[in-house]
Amino acid sequence: MKVAVVGAGAIGGFYGLMLGRAGHEVHFVVRGDYQAIREDGMQLISPSEGDFQLSPVNVYRDVAELPPCDLILVATKTTSNIDLAPQLAKVAAPGSAVVLLQNGFGVEEIFRKQLGPSVHLLGGLCIVSVHREGPGVIHHFGLGALNVGYHSGAAGEQSDVETMIETTFREAGIELSIMPDLITARWQKLVMNIPFSGLTVLLDSGTRALMTHPATRTLVRQLMEEVEAAATLCGRPMPAGYIDEAWAKTDGQPDYQSSMQVDFKAGRPLELDSIYEAPLAAVVAAGGAMPKVEMLYQSLLFLNQRNLQQ
């Protein structure tokens, strides 16, 4: 298999290296880390999977340089999607599968508008604990499952594409599941992402403190309930007790910084488009509202702009 990976951060690096180790021909498109990866290759550090070195690496600065691939993983920040989608459309061959390993909501729509009709488009939700230690160096702490759902493409080939992807990842040691409903899964992931991505930035706090103070604990719950009600209004109801489970899970977790908080502190743009803007637009289009989610989004737009100007 020829595999392209756009973005070699923690997520792209981990799945790309796992596929490379399984013998697939992997091509990475990276920006800032290009020179370092070209010279030193890439490295996976994983207590559970074993360490692995990939060198030399097929690495490019630009999507336009990619050879035709069977599978294209997109693991960049959503903030660059508007620019990336038309570039990717030029190199995604008919019959190939593009899998968006991205956070949030509505990301598939941006790519679908640009991709040819016979290119398969899927979304993936990653359940993995990984960290980019440095250019091309990915530290894997645990987990690794990938839930993939078919979004759109050439009619009649969905099942074949799903099987191809499932087989490829499973043979590479990754627990891949095919989800029957990608959009519902994306709403479900927002139940955690919407409160914690934003509040950790807005209140400059880890998750434990937010879950400890009674006022913010209530606020987290209310934000989750707004997301659940919005999903129902948009025709994607969650299973009964979904929020209670997410809530209990959060209570059991150690303190952590959200990736949005990490981005904020590093002065990078925040993924507000996919985590806030797109779900808010969906619920407004359905005749509803998420007032506290909207206020969080409004506050983050202000903070993000000031942060990028500094």
Place this chain on the structure above:
Amino acid sequence: MKVAVVGAGAIGGFYGLMLGRAGHEVHFVVRGDYQAIREDGMQLISPSEGDFQLSPVNVYRDVAELPPCDLILVATKTTSNIDLAPQLAKVAAPGSAVVLLQNGFGVEEIFRKQLGPSVHLLGGLCIVSVHREGPGVIHHFGLGALNVGYHSGAAGEQSDVETMIETTFREAGIELSIMPDLITARWQKLVMNIPFSGLTVLLDSGTRALMTHPATRTLVRQLMEEVEAAATLCGRPMPAGYIDEAWAKTDGQPDYQSSMQVDFKAGRPLELDSIYEAPLAAVVAAGGAMPKVEMLYQSLLFLNQRNLQQ
């Protein structure tokens, strides 16, 4: 007239000094500034009113030391009201008038519960630009009007009390107006206080930046609209166009820090009780909600606690 002033910050200092200059016997209760005021007296610096020195000053550390007074001005932060009210009740003589020169909503209820039935209680909204330069030193930049509304007291004496207060302040050079409806006036003042007190703290920003970014500009307007709708629900509708006027006025103002922002930066407790908690409780009791105001309050509770612990 014997006048007591509890709190000799900018507001209490200004009105107390103006009454002292007019020849009234003024007694100040202060905390941190006690020693300095006792030794050096108090001073008003005012381009419009002229400078004025009061020395020696009748100054006390404790409300319990006050002699019986005809008029008691309360100009402390609302955060100490719960402790102050029972102390004041012990010294407020029958027939005397207590005027709360405080921000927010619901402050009269806290004092009313403690004061004897024949003590008159009023609320005052100050329209004045003053700054406490140091202990007992008050710099007056402009304005000075005081709008006072009767809250409760001995039946049948309201008119006499209002005339006494009006005469006393007017003769001291202060433009005092009697408001027919104190509660409506307090709701109206919240239209400005609720968005700007909280957002300047939450987003660590002056008012100009908040009114410039389209997202926070919309948010300010939405918070004002929640307050207006809440006032209507609580039976205190505002005049048509009230918010538009407040809006236009804000647009014309230079950048400023809210007093809540000043308190926050100085590590002092925030007046969340009167500006957020009490109006939120009132609207919930009336069967309504102010979701974005509530979220602002929840966030400020978290920030205030962390700020005081640091």
